[in-house]
Amino acid sequence: MKDFNVRDQVARAAVELFAEKGYANTSVQEVVERAGVTKGAMYHYYRSKDDLLFGIYERMLTLQREHLDEIIARGLPTAETLRAACVDVVETSIDALPEGTVFFRSVHMLSPERQAEVTRRRREYNDAFAALVTRGQADGLYRDDIPTALLVANFFSDIHYLSNWYKPTGAETKTQVAEQITDLFLKGIRAT
Amino acid sequence: MKDFNVRDQVARAAVELFAEKGYANTSVQEVVERAGVTKGAMYHYYRSKDDLLFGIYERMLTLQREHLDEIIARGLPTAETLRAACVDVVETSIDALPEGTVFFRSVHMLSPERQAEVTRRRREYNDAFAALVTRGQADGLYRDDIPTALLVANFFSDIHYLSNWYKPTGAETKTQVAEQITDLFLKGIRAT
Amino acid sequence: MKDFNVRDQVARAAVELFAEKGYANTSVQEVVERAGVTKGAMYHYYRSKDDLLFGIYERMLTLQREHLDEIIARGLPTAETLRAACVDVVETSIDALPEGTVFFRSVHMLSPERQAEVTRRRREYNDAFAALVTRGQADGLYRDDIPTALLVANFFSDIHYLSNWYKPTGAETKTQVAEQITDLFLKGIRAT
Amino acid sequence: MKDFNVRDQVARAAVELFAEKGYANTSVQEVVERAGVTKGAMYHYYRSKDDLLFGIYERMLTLQREHLDEIIARGLPTAETLRAACVDVVETSIDALPEGTVFFRSVHMLSPERQAEVTRRRREYNDAFAALVTRGQADGLYRDDIPTALLVANFFSDIHYLSNWYKPTGAETKTQVAEQITDLFLKGIRAT
DNA sequence: TATGAATGAGTGTTCATTCAT
DNA sequence: AATGAATGAACACTCATTCAT
Numbered sequence: 001m002k003d004f005n006v007r008d009q010v011a012r013a014a015v016e017l018f019a020e021k022g023y024a025n026t027s028v029q030e031v032v033e034r035a036g037v038t039k040g041a042m043y044h045y046y047r048s049k050d051d052l053l054f055g056i057y058e059r060m061l062t063l064q065r066e067h068l069d070e071i072i073a074r075g076l077p078t079a080e081t082l083r084a085a086c087v088d089v090v091e092t093s094i095d096a097l098p099e100g101t102v103f104f105r106s107v108h109m110l111s112p113e114r115q116a117e118v119t120r121r122r123r124e125y126n127d128a129f130a131a132l133v134t135r136g137q138a139d140g141l142y143r144d145d146i147p148t149a150l151l152v153a154n155f156f157s158d159i160h161y162l163s164n165w166y167k168p169t170g171a172e173t174k175t176q177v178a179e180q181i182t183d184l185f186l187k188g189i190r191a192t
Numbered sequence: 193m194k195d196f197n198v199r200d201q202v203a204r205a206a207v208e209l210f211a212e213k214g215y216a217n218t219s220v221q222e223v224v225e226r227a228g229v230t231k232g233a234m235y236h237y238y239r240s241k242d243d244l245l246f247g248i249y250e251r252m253l254t255l256q257r258e259h260l261d262e263i264i265a266r267g268l269p270t271a272e273t274l275r276a277a278c279v280d281v282v283e284t285s286i287d288a289l290p291e292g293t294v295f296f297r298s299v300h301m302l303s304p305e306r307q308a309e310v311t312r313r314r315r316e317y318n319d320a321f322a323a324l325v326t327r328g329q330a331d332g333l334y335r336d337d338i339p340t341a342l343l344v345a346n347f348f349s350d351i352h353y354l355s356n357w358y359k360p361t362g363a364e365t366k367t368q369v370a371e372q373i374t375d376l377f378l379k380g381i382r383a384t
Numbered sequence: 385m386k387d388f389n390v391r392d393q394v395a396r397a398a399v400e401l402f403a404e405k406g407y408a409n410t411s412v413q414e415v416v417e418r419a420g421v422t423k424g425a426m427y428h429y430y431r432s433k434d435d436l437l438f439g440i441y442e443r444m445l446t447l448q449r450e451h452l453d454e455i456i457a458r459g460l461p462t463a464e465t466l467r468a469a470c471v472d473v474v475e476t477s478i479d480a481l482p483e484g485t486v487f488f489r490s491v492h493m494l495s496p497e498r499q500a501e502v503t504r505r506r507r508e509y510n511d512a513f514a515a516l517v518t519r520g521q522a523d524g525l526y527r528d529d530i531p532t533a534l535l536v537a538n539f540f541s542d543i544h545y546l547s548n549w550y551k552p553t554g555a556e557t558k559t560q561v562a563e564q565i566t567d568l569f570l571k572g573i574r575a576t
Numbered sequence: 577m578k579d580f581n582v583r584d585q586v587a588r589a590a591v592e593l594f595a596e597k598g599y600a601n602t603s604v605q606e607v608v609e610r611a612g613v614t615k616g617a618m619y620h621y622y623r624s625k626d627d628l629l630f631g632i633y634e635r636m637l638t639l640q641r642e643h644l645d646e647i648i649a650r651g652l653p654t655a656e657t658l659r660a661a662c663v664d665v666v667e668t669s670i671d672a673l674p675e676g677t678v679f680f681r682s683v684h685m686l687s688p689e690r691q692a693e694v695t696r697r698r699r700e701y702n703d704a705f706a707a708l709v710t711r712g713q714a715d716g717l718y719r720d721d722i723p724t725a726l727l728v729a730n731f732f733s734d735i736h737y738l739s740n741w742y743k744p745t746g747a748e749t750k751t752q753v754a755e756q757i758t759d760l761f762l763k764g765i766r767a768t
Numbered sequence: 769t770a771t772g773a774a775t776g777a778g779t780g781t782t783c784a785t786t787c788a789t
Numbered sequence: 790a791a792t793g794a795a796t797g798a799a800c801a802c803t804c805a806t807t808c809a810t
Binding site: 219220221231232235240241 | 799800801802803804
């Protein structure tokens with residue numbers, strides 16, 4: 001009976017190291033050493049170093065998509081849905097800060113095919129989110145003198161930026177930060 | 193008389209390639225080929241590949257700092273100063289989109305000493321900017337129920353994110369985008 | 385089952401080439417070619433070219449130290465011990481002429497740390513040898529009008545110089561040369 | 577009017593650096609920097625880095641040969657001539673310790689042709705010196721149970737070794753050391 | 769006489785990946 | 790399922806030397 005799972009240990013080590021030193025500055029040897037396995041074992045589970053990186057994107061994209069779909073599925077009014085979606089994505093991103101660091105820094109290190117795949121799925125997510133804003137604009141909730149795309153970018157930029165400044169040891173709790181970021185965003189876009 | 197300058201040609205090629213494919217995926221050989229010089233010539237002017245990267249940071253940090261200082265030096269009221277600073281940094285960042293791409297993506301590829309240097313200078317810039325917000329809060333212009341640091345991060349995240357979505361070929365002009373981003377930010381932080 | 389060992393083949397090729405053409409004039413490529421292995425294989429066993437060189441020093445220093453300790457451990461009278469030590473070190477040096485060539489010519493090519501290490505261990509060996517001479521001087525066997533250090537240097541210089549003139553194909557056998565060098569040395573230092 | 581001579585400054589810098597760090601570890605750039613001249617100037621006076629090295633050998637070989645010839649030309653008895661030659665070469669070698677360091681360490685760094693040239697001239701010097709010993713053996717002054725070549729090597733090894741241990745700051749003067757080394761040598765080879 | 773920018777071949781080293789076991 | 794030795798292509802960088810000025 002194994003007390004650990006090779007696949008998961010490797011994935012965990014990879015996220016840590018890629019976040020600490022960057023994908024390019026991390027060797028497969030370092031990953032397997034931190035994971036406590038051998039190179040051969042790793043290559044039994046992953047086809048390439050690129051696989052390790054893509055795994056991080058795969059998990060993040062899936063997670064965010066599931067969360068957003070679930071929130072939309074609740075069928076709440078637009079304003080409440082958007083607020084919930086915003087708060088959730090900030091909280092989720094704080095829970096996965098190292099993944100976020102890698103996510104926003106290393107897309108160009110993926111194989112071209114996978115870069116395309118990531119871009120496609122990010123766009124899908126972006127579109128679903130933008131649809132909420134558009135609906136709110138149609139309802140007169142949010143300003144429409146600024147392109148929806150810019151409004152949405154204004155929010156996603158905060159998610160992107162989180163790993164650049166947020167420290168779990170800070171004074172503000174995850175939820176407080178999520179509420180504050182959401183509030184700033186919503187104040188900015190509300191119809192006047 | 194030379195029709196081009198080795199130093200500048202190399203710098204230009206480096207920015208382009210680092211933005212296109214990432215620092216780690218760009219070889220020195222590729223840089224000198226695009227610059228149309230030989231490797232030896234390049235190493236006559238730059239000590240290392242790291243120098244090429246740091247040059248980009250050096251120029252950006254200096255430029256932004258000079259702009260901010262100049263705007264503050266005008267001595268306008270706080271609100272006008274902050275607005276001018278915001279619009280200017282967006283415009284400046286749009287003028288240097290490839291540099292921005294590299295700037296926000298590749299700090300971790302610099303030597304540790306230079307990472308520290310960049311961090312220090314970014315913090316100085318951040319502090320000077322934050323001082324404007326703090327002054328506005330004291331004057332009752334901006335909300336103070338949210339930490340200044342978060343308010344500032346909320347703006348800088350947009351700068352950071354610009355190179356992820358802005359296309360010079362889009363419908364909006366540089367100035368329009370600058371005004372819109374600034375407006376969203378200021379609406380978000382104003383006192384209620 | 386392999387008919388050769390990468391580590392040893394590389395070490396052998398390195399000694400040969402470093403003795404023939406000097407450390408600086410020998411490329412890693414040449415070493416691996418003569419050893420019949422690939423560069424990657426070599427770097428699997430050695431961390432650097434410097435390692436290859438240090439290996440030679442390591443082996444020589446250990447060998448000489450072991451021999452001297454063994455001879456001293458026999459507990460023979462001083463004169464017999466010194467004579468045995470002299471004869472042995474000449475013979476051992478003739479057995480390892482290429483190593484000797486490298487040993488005395490290339491210390492300055494080692495990393496500073498390793499130069500220090502080699503110097504330290506050579507001094508230890510020198511001191512152990514000098515102690516025999518000092519004991520002989522106290523017993524009135526050897527002249528004491530000349531510093532012990534110079535007496536010892538007078539002998540070690542011959543070891544050092546061996547690879548400059550000794551040819552295994554010459555008329556004198558290894559043992560004869562060892563006896564002759566030892567005799568010249570002992571005649572020079574005996575009390576009058 | 578120049579306050580220094582490029583040729584000589586470069587030669588001086590070269591000896592110093594080659595002795596300190598070795599020929600291979602010294603770049604032409606470092607030599608010209610220490611000499612306080614530019615690369616172009618140096619290449620105006622020397623054809624190659626190899627020239628710099630060979631210059632050291634040229635000067636040493638010429639100097640030693642001149643000294644030996646002058647001493648022999650005095651026409652003193654064999655024993656006095658040999659003693660004078662020995663004392664002189666030790667003193668001369670101590671006066672030129674850095675040159676000696678380079679001399680005995682870097683022959684293999686010369687071009688093959690120049691290596692041959694140096695070897696030839698060293699052999700000539702060696703032969704002239706050996707002739708004195710042979711004459712002394714014929715006169716019954718020195719032992720002839722040991723090949724002349726080995727007797728001579730026994731002395732030259734000390735010259736060779738000088739730069740490995742002699743410190744000008746030590747307790748013994750140059751002349752004392754010269755007398756002591758000579759005495760040890762002559763005691764060792766005298767007929768019994 | 770002298771400059772220093774430019775060349776270009778060569779260096780040691782790294783590392784993702786493969787494969788016999 | 791796992792090992793770790795071996796591969797081989799790529800990489801950043803160095804440096805003696807040349808040459809237009």
